[in-house]
Amino acid sequence: DTEVTQTPKHLVMGMTNKKSLKCEQHMGHRAMYWYKQKAKKPPELMFVYSYEKLSINESVPSRFSPECPNSSLLNLHLHALQPEDSALYLCASSQLGKDTEAFFGQGTRLTVV
């Protein structure tokens, strides 16, 4: 199984809503990532989890709150988002170490209205 599964595929939420994005992998990878991608732009790193602990936060606003309940799951909790937060949110995983081949999920296309 070389898949990273993200749910939901699409999400429309209001600026006062609270929602969560979910990501799951069963490859035994101990590094998991959240990326944000705007149209025609590269993925931008948001968070890195190593061994279920947050290791990198790229100065992401607190309205985005990551959580790693176990080695297979990664969540991104969303609260009080702005329309400019509308983007494709990608989850990825990889083996820890220098030789990094990251596996990406298909993403959640988020629209904030």
Next chain:
Amino acid sequence: GQSLEQPSEVTAVEGAIVQINCTYQTSGFYGLSWYQQHDGGAPTFLSYNALDGLEETGRFSSFLSRSDSYGYLLLQELQMKDSASYFCAAVAAGNKLTFGGGTRVLVKP
């Protein structure tokens, strides 16, 4: 910080060869990865260079020169399905993977 530069767009015909260059400035650099992303799809890993030299994987090859902070992806025998965006990505300490701006490759018949 991390900075990777690559051309924004390349157009070529089927059967041709395309080289996508990537120059980088990163701290704690471990290696250079390449990813392909079709419109509406997820980035897909193509190759990784930790050491100087050429890595060949089928029609795609990747090269790294650490002394020049430079790498490239070579696409040979271009096919229509190779039309996509290609990203170089620097692997750095902390499992930090940072992407270049992406090169959109358009393959014409």
